[in-house]
């Protein structure tokens with residue numbers, strides 16, 4: 029069993045304020061018009077820990093929506109790398125287990141055979157403190173996806189917190205996390221009873237899920253039914269191509285690169301920004317577009333998350349956070365599409381659309 | 385190391401191949417290490433214009449030089465084709481996999497190219513002709529819209545003259561002007577000329593996806609294993625290193641797992657014309 | 659370093675918003691670098707070379723009279739590139755509100771004596787001539803305007819913003835007024851560029867930047883209907899800006 033500490037709620041607040049002297053402390057904050065947003069806190073009291081999920085996950089700090097990559101001298105083509113802005117010494121508090129899992133999923137893309145320079149830098153310089161979920165959120169199904177409601181990762185995070193009423197159980201995930209908790213003044217070592225309480229909470233949290241997705245055999249089933257009518261029907265009747273789904277999805281990694289030249293044509297700034305397979309231009313090449321239909325684009329989203337990702341990275345691209353269906357203006361839910369294909373398979377209908 | 389950071393390349397030589405296609409011979413400007421295999425590609429770029437993928441059309445490095453053959457398709461390609469010897473452009477790579485020449489050893493080799501797709505096949509054609517003893521019969525079946533679009537025609541004619549390789553070429557109907565040995569029609573018609581057992585041969589093809597579809601389907605009908613047919617795919621590419629997601633075909637990244645795929649494997653996915 | 663690229667700016671039926679944007683642009687960017695020559699712009703200088711030729715013609719305003727249409731065709735012939743700027747020129751904009759009524763009725767409502775009025779239905783520029791791109795916005799977005807001018811200088815194909823307002827709305831992390839408050843937000847079918855001005859302040863998008871390419875207007879109209887909006891209201895949402903656009907046609911079902 030890993031070493032854990034107990035921090036009373038007051039001590040937790042003191043700890044945060046101590047950390048603020050040394051780190052940029054980021055956490056969920058309740059904003060004026062109602063959204064809860066991950067941003068830097070000015071005081072421990074700013075933290076809004078009783079939240080379900082934010083619109084954009086903490087992904088935005090490690091893989092920002094827009095990133096400046098290079099400055100290029102147009103005369104001699106010399107390239108200068110632009111270091112990621114505000115890199116360094118950030119601690120993100122209260123990262124939900126699904127979002128932590130999502131970051132580890134992103135790691136497989138950006139820290140695989142070839143490492144992305146900017147991602148590596150921000151990932152390394154950002155510490156993550158996970159907060160376990162004591163109950164399921166409405167649209168969430170992280171339990172089915174193996175991402176929650178309590179942290180399932182072995183590594184890749186720094187601390188794991190469980191809210192246990194009057195205090196927090198804080199467990200160590202990394203050396204750097206250990207360094208963080210050592211700064212807490214009134215900490216005491218957790219006793220075996222504390223871990224039992226945690227297990228209890230976890231059991232209760234698991235039992236609170238109303239949304240499930242059967243994942244066994246799902247990738248194979250989806251890949252054999254790429255022509256299933258659910259994609260066309262849903263796409264035509266409801267998909268707006270607005271890309272809300274991929275914007276909020278914490279594992280989406282696609283980007284576009286864009287050059288911006290100064291008006292006097294002397295310097296170019298090369299930037300990248302999030303892109304989405306739901307956009308018409310995404311698969312366009314000179315003289316054609318390989319996903320010109322909405323059906324094809326919706327299928328790309330669903331099959332990438334629930335099928336091809338597994339072949340690419342050995343894990344699902346969906347952590348079950350529930351964001352995409354929550355913020356889709358027409359409520360398109362990829363689990364419902366998957367379930368329809370599963371049902372059709374059970375009644376012997378899905379095979380008809382088998383991909384030859 | 386920042387994999388998105390381009391190096392600088394110098395244009396050494398430019399040859400106009402036809403009215404919209406140029407071959408640019410390049411070398412790295414800063415004496416960097418460089419090596420590549422036929423089938424791979426580079427991301428070439430110009431500041432302000434962005435970057436795009438281009439296959440090697442040369443067989444191997446010669447005095448540090450390599451060649452790309454580029455058709456003017458849009459603004460970036462137009463600007464690259466306007467460069468002159470001594471100009472600089474940016475380069476990242478090489479990326480992607482190579483033509484499976486090892487797998488072809490001891491078998492008949494069928495190479496089918498269409499349009500600008502002939503350029504990425506040029507290195508393997510040259511390699512096969514230079515190492516004829518390693519293969520069975522060699523077929524080079526090339527098609528293009530017009531005679532002018534048949535890239536490297538004279539070069540291939542010279543290379544195959546008096547050798548074992550069979551070079552057959554077609555142009556679209558009504559586009560044939562002078563040359564008696566060029567036929568009219570589709571490149572697939574040339575497949576009928578193959579008089580070896582398709583089961584003992586291996587196919588490399590590059591060209592419009594519809595062309596590759598008909599080539600592959602006909603070869604399979606003739607008895608070739610779908611996993612012995614290798615297609616070179618083209619997709620939009622932004623990164624070249626399996627990060628930006630643009631080039632995905634199902635579970636495959638064209639930039640990393642490809643651009644060359646066994647037909648039987650890539651065909652399982654949606655959104656291709658195969 | 660002047661490139662000597664010749665630009666002509668023409669104004670038809672529109673408010674002064676586009677002009678302010680252009681002046682702003684002119685002072686802060688174009689003049690400082692003097693990369694281009696503005697050879698015709700009625701609001702900046704009288705005279706000018708009305709007949710071109712132009713490397714780039716920028717057209718603002720909707721076409722509502724025959725002389726405008728005729729001149730526009732002449733400009734097209736004499737311009738290498740031509741782009742409508744601002745929603746009125748891009749998709750009809752505010753002037754196109756009248757298109758839902760009979761033209762004669764519209765004239766009667768506005769003018770006492772209609773004998774001197776020769777108005778046409780308000781159409782965007784591409785109704786009459788081929789265009790090389792659209793600088794959307796009300797007023798036109800500086801980002802796309804800059805992209806257009808730089809593309810001219812660089813001789814490249816401009817890349818305009820082509821996604822929905824929702825993208826910008828999400829980057830603002832604004833609560834979605836459609837999902838959360840059942841407001842009839844036009845964001846999902848409207849081209850981005852405004853920075854989600856309305857939704858990020860808690861109001862539904864009116865669609866003033868005009869349609870996004872490939873918008874699924876029918877699906878959004880159906881969504882509005884399921885929310886309890888009447889046919890009349892839905893029709894009005896989709897005709898407030900840009901009556902004649904193909905992208906929004908499926909949402910523009912007459913009640």
Ligand SMILES: Cc1cc2nc3c(=O)[nH]c(=O)nc-3n(C[C@H](O)[C@H](O)[C@H](O)COP(=O)(O)OP(=O)(O)OC[C@H]3O[C@@H](n4cnc5c(N)ncnc54)[C@H](O)[C@@H]3O)c2cc1C
Pocket residue numbers: 309312313314315425433434435436437438439440452453454455456457458459460461462500503504617618619620621643815817
């Ligand atoms: C593996 C591979 C190998 C290739 N090898 C060769 C070769 O050897 N020779 C050859 O001639 N061609 C080759 N190509 C094709 C070549 O890459 C394209 O012809 C080239 O990308 C065209 O670029 P362009 O900028 O000139 O044209 P355009 O298609 O006009 O594109 C202009 C630029 O803007 C971008 N762009 C265009 N529209 C949009 C939009 N709506 N949104 C965002 N960005 C946009 C494009 O990505 C491009 O960078 C190859 C392609 C691949 C994938």
Ligand code: SF4
Pocket residue numbers: 266267268269270271272273274306355356357358359360
């Ligand atoms: S959010 Fe919904 S409507 Fe918008 S692109 Fe995604 S699935 Fe389609």
Ligand code: SF4
Pocket residue numbers: 273276277278279333345346347348349350351352353362
């Ligand atoms: S696909 Fe949807 S539910 Fe799954 S991780 Fe992405 S946003 Fe969350």
Ligand code: SF4
Pocket residue numbers: 274277279280281282303304305306328329332333629
């Ligand atoms: S392809 Fe689509 S679903 Fe997959 S990561 Fe990219 S944007 Fe997300």
Ligand code: SF4
Pocket residue numbers: 272357823824825827828833834835836837843844845846854857862863
């Ligand atoms: S408020 Fe409007 S613009 Fe914003 S996400 Fe919702 S539908 Fe899109």
Ligand code: FES
Pocket residue numbers: 620621622623624625626627628629630631632637638639640
């Ligand atoms: S080109 Fe970016 S993933 Fe292949």
